[in-house]
Amino acid sequence: MSGSAAELARRLGDHAEAVCREYLSNGRRVGNYWIVGDVRNTEGRSMHVRLKTNAKGLDGKWVDEATTEYGDLLDVIRESCGLVEFRDVADEARHFLAMPRPQAQDSGVRRQPAAARGSPHAARRLFAMSQTVAGTLAERYLVGRGIFLTARERALRFHPGCYYRDLITGETRPLPALIAAVTGPDGILTGLQRTWLDPGGNGKAQVDDPRRSLGHLLGNGIWLGLDPGASVPVMAAGEGFETMASLHTVMPALPVAAATSANHLTGLTLPPGCRRLYIAADADAAGRHGIERLSQRAGEAGIATLVLRPQLGDFNDDLRHLGPPCLAASLGDQLLPEDARHFLPSG
Incomplete structure (x- = not known):
């Protein structure tokens, strides 16, 4: 180093x-x-x-x-x-x-002040500096994962040069990144998740850890299909963004939340009026723990919980390798009949 x-x-x-x-x-x-x-x-x-x-x-x-x-x-x-x-x-x-700052030449350009101490402020600033995903590498990345989201989704943005620091060498460099807002059900941004992308359009960036989160995550998530503050009688939640975005691709009317980790899934804040919660399964031990803890919390609040299980490794694997119709059919067998009729496309 x-x-x-x-x-x-x-x-x-x-x-x-x-x-x-x-x-x-x-x-x-x-x-x-x-x-x-x-x-x-x-x-x-x-x-x-x-x-x-x-x-x-x-x-x-x-x-x-x-x-x-x-x-x-x-x-x-x-x-x-x-x-x-x-x-x-x-x-x-x-x-x-208590070290002196390095001497720098005055470029004549006023630098924007550093984000105030506190992650939500920095997250909001980075989100504001980003652009919509339409026509960008972020959209290309999502489509490559089989994920198609409507233009109404405001949680996702693209930054063409988001700072990445290598944890081994300490070197920093700008890379394009998919930026996902982390909010509560009220829509207030408290953090974000950055997925660094390969500049040539070949998936994630070739770095050791291409996905990192920033801000206050506990209780919050990456929400898709949610009208902030609205009553949400039925929803789905899980750990990973791509897992939940895959479910939302085949069930666009169902609000979903990605909690970003098993630990954060256990503390996810559920929206007002929720009476039924589908939890997307994860195969590892931490994922099972997250499902159990969230199910317990939901049950104590009078919310019924059901677990959705993928056929392959996760729901994005199902979406990409089996295709949307097969994923929809599998989900139709796991949803309650009234939810299958409401959220899954007919035919």
Whole structure:
């Protein structure tokens, strides 16, 4: 590793516990680790930050066992503060370390101020900087996954040069990205999910982790087909965006929410008037846990739950490899008859 990013990460690692106490204040120290819910400072226990270098790795490195995300303390600062540009992350790190800022030439152009501390602000700023997906690489990517959404869907946007930082080398570069808004049922944007795309149009970008989230995610999700604040008697929810977008492709009248992870699925806030909830299954243990916890919460609120199961690995696999008619037929066998008649195309 070389360069300012690597040096800042190393310096932060020398003060790993102090960094965690400042930026991951909802966690606590357990032995040689700082335990917290996730890199965005959510309460919980799935993310472990190593506080002292040992045989397993360097101090300051972290991993989230629920999402498999990993990184260093620069990522902690970026996500917990809701920063978008690397220069803002570096300025925040230097401020914490009481290091001088590097001298820069005055270009004569006023730089937009950094996003205020707090991820929702940064998420809203990045979303506002993005454009509609029509005619972009984002639309091409979605179509390549068999996903067709109407122009009414406001949750998705495209950014032609969204900052990506390699967690191994510390290098940063702009890449095109699909931007998905994370909101509550009220439609207020609290975060977003970025999916970096290959500039040549060949699917996701060739990077280690092409999908990362930003902002306040717990209780919120990527909603499709929802009128904010409206009563939603029947809906579907699951972990992944592409899983739920696949269901929405064949059932466009059914509101769906992607919670972005199994942990966040358990805490998803359900809209007013919900009386029946379909949960899209995920094969892994964390996915089963998310289904059980959300089902329990829904049941306590008087909401009936039913689980939808794919024929292949997930519903996007079903959509791409089996085709929309086959997916619709499979769903028709799992939905209640009145829901099948209402949400699935006839014939």
